[in-house]
Amino acid sequence: MDPSDAPAIVTAIDVHKSYGPRDAPSVALDGVSFTIEPGSFVSLVGPSGSGKTTLLNLVAGLDVPDRGRVLVDGRDLATLRDAELSHLRLRLIGFVFQAFNLIPSLNVEQNVAWPLEFAGVRRDEVRARTAAALESVGVGDRARRYPGELSGGEQQRVAVARAIVTRPRLLLADEPTGNLDSHTGRVILDLLRRLNQDEHVTVLMVTHNLFAASYGDRTLELRDGVIGRDVASPPSVAAEV
């Protein structure tokens, strides 16, 4: 099936979200609507406090909108129970965090393998897929190291490996290059780009960095809780990649 013929993998319909006291709420999202097609690479940009991370958390099912609906893979997240949401996140969604969030007590291989183990995959398959994921991000030779022994770039690559080892259809990345230098950040972005192009993994990446945003083939700009612009990425940057 051509990805362009598949239904949208993410659909947001008039999503509202506020925080804080009822009498003086802080509005994070004020009626956001969009769709994301399978296989696309969408950059979500905006200044600090624009609601980017809030939107990402709603798509991940970590939070529920005050009004509106968020559908992932055609399923309204608000109708799912916690266990179903967890199942969705474990099997359908991969998550890359700004702060890497590796488990310091596990070595690199174990950090990547544990989502598969909790998903009930057989041990030999876990081993094989873990090795493949580590190779694909270029840290296959670091399998026995611990997070504290890796550089920032290597840690983020391990985090990407962890995110993709479950073969998610949707990869959510929250400022994946925020804690990295420009060269290392570019390496990570290249990785994400390759996953998107070669594995047809849909990527939704939150960033405040326009260069990083140019890696997407579509940019959603959030400003004051609403989508200001929804444009294709600048062709010059995409061609460069």
Added chain:
Amino acid sequence: MRTPIAKLLSFRLAVRHVVFDARRLVTTVVAVAAGVALVVAVHGMNEAVLASFLATVDGLAGRAALTITSGEDLAFPEISVGRVASVPGVRLAVPLVRSVAFLDDGSGDALTVMGVDLTNESAVRVYHDVDRPEDVVDDLLAFLSQPDSIIVGGRWAQEHGLGVGSPAELVTPSGLRRFVIRGLVEPQGLGAALGGRVVVMDLYAAERAFTADGLVNQVDVLLDDAADVAQTKAAIQETLPPGLVVSEPAVRRDVVRTTMAGFQTMLLVFAMLAVFAGLVICYSRLRSVFDARTWEIGLLRAVGLSRTVVFVELLKESLLLGGLGVLVGLPAGMVIARFALPAFARGTAINFRMPPVTATLAWQPVSVQLGIAVGVVAAMIAAALPAYRIANTRPVAALRLRGLGAPPRGGVGRVAIAAACLGGAIAAGFVQRATDVAQLGFVTTGLLVAGGLVAAGPLVRTGAHLVSRLHAVLFGPVGRLAAAEVAYRVDRETLAVATLGLGLGAVLFFAILGWSFEQSLVAQLGARFQAQLVVNSAFVSQGWMAAPLSEDVVAELAARPDVAQVVAQHLRDVQYDGSRVSLFSYDPSCFRDPRVCRWPLLAGAESGALERVADGTAVLVSSSLLRERGLRVGDDITLDAPTGPQRLRVAGVAQQEPAKAVIMSRARYRVAWSDHMVTWIHVVVADPSKAATVRASLAAQLGSRYRLQVRSMAEFLAYLAGQVRQAFSLLYVMEGITFLLVMFGITDAVASGVLERTRQFGMMRAIGLTRLRVMELVLVEGATLGLLGAALALGIGLLLSGFWVLVQFPALLGWNLDLVVPGAFVVAGAVLSIVLALVGALAPAFRAGWLPAMAALREE
């Protein structure tokens, strides 16, 4: 601008931090408070019980400067009084009869009987401050003319619904006797002694009821104001026949103090174990709190604060926390003491075979000072190392480091330290055996505890790896992850395991101590005594000992056709070579007739040893006495008796004698000590199958007359076991508080671990773990701590109890015990350790599972 001193003394910053971190620091305050409460309670109760025993000595001595006794409360001729009165410097010599009687109302109240010459005003005034004896009785002539007249404590009489004119049936050593109350004495001096449980009667009536005409058992001496006490004492001693001793009441006070000192110190040391456990909890929590401020402290250092200033500020916080702990712990300790004092006093009386006392708490400054010192010092010690480490972290490292570090390495150092502690403890044990310095035992105890705590680290590291496979099989990926977390956070988990190990180890230690005591007594005495029945007074006079009976009972029992053999046994403490030993005397048949007693002796006994003991020409001794005094079989020992020094040959060593004791024939004892009383009577029935019938018949025939108790041997041994349990009831309070501390420590440790990993749990939830899986992870970690804690508790408990049962108890109290480990209790303890850890982990597990993932991910 503030001066350096003002800055040093200012607690403003410390107060702010404590208030800000109040929720996290509650644990520290509670841990300090628990330790303070226990120490204050034990110290206060020790003082109260000691004071009550000393008050008894004082009350009974009255204003007498010197006291003449046979040394063992045995009767001697009144004729000595005249000799004493004629010694220069003696103003007054007051003869007394002292004994014990029981009110026959089923209460078991023991009454101290004092027979004094009530016609002698001066004699009365030695003990009671009244103008005339008639102020105590209405009609002195009527009182004296009726030999059944008694005076009792007014408050005591009121409590029992008695008054002047009331009859009072008292159980005396010679049986049940009827008296009439003809006077009441107010609660001061003599009346206040023993909580008013005093019976005063005329001297001559007392002689007839309790000793014999012309026999007294004490002479109190008042001296002229100008008389020299030491010289007069020596002069009096010269006039006395052998066997009588002149002593000063102050010396008796010293004897009581010395006797109880070792026991009370032991209780305080046990209380300090709880302080130690509290210290470990404090250390864990403070370390966690200080580590959480690493970044903040890095910032302060970066802008110019010195290490010393940071260190001092952190110590100030611990001082505040210690102070808060003391504020909570002091009143808590007083409340605990208030409720535990009766059991404490009872247990102490049982341990020392003393009459029961009514102890009253009177808080001395030293108890409060001790509590304050313990609380503040414990908090500061707990804070010192974490504060030093944080203060010395380089600013740039503190600013950059966010908890990601290399996995832990090493641990060889801790193993070496633990081994050194164990080696030191063994060496100290050997030195103690060689030198008999009992105080070394506390050093050994400290080394064992320290070694156990240090060994917790290597145990966690190694144990976590060992259980990883087991966890993988039992719990799948959750188990593997939990084991990895425990192994990684070894420093944190070590503290939790150390708390669990020390706390439950102490509980196991106390339990094995009590169980060994109980089972040793039952096994050793059960192997010795073979008769079917044991007869004794229904009343307890001192601690656990039955009240003495007249030996007339023995003759009555022996005359029965359904009784095949009767052996009387008596027990009293005597002085030997400067300290007290137990003197057990048995009728000769006990050494000849295996139907009554069996006497396994240690190798090396003289030929015909038992026969020689039976005919009174030799004695047996216990192995503890042999070892303590360096005696050998064939040596002679000399015991002072009223009839003169008794030179006795040691013919053998009793294999199963728990106490520090001399064992001899009662035939010789009753002559040498002029004592015809017995404590227990062993009865062999003619037809063993009819033992129950004989028992009922004995109770019917003699029970009402002498107020006797007739038990089967099994019941008798069970009674003694019960007395041991009561004596050890003092430790139950400590066990209870230690349990609570341990629970608290585990909950705190697991909660700290969850707090530190908030973001990690948020990440796990974001990636797809369910709430239940996260909870399961925390619970399995908790169970792992419980398992490792159980292993450590087993090690600490067994080592401590082994040392105390086999070395320290014999050294401190002279008891010779077998180490008996209650297997079921050990297993239950291990299970309890895991259950405690699980219960302690429940709340943190809920918290981890129900963390809002989003908020968790934002956590720094």
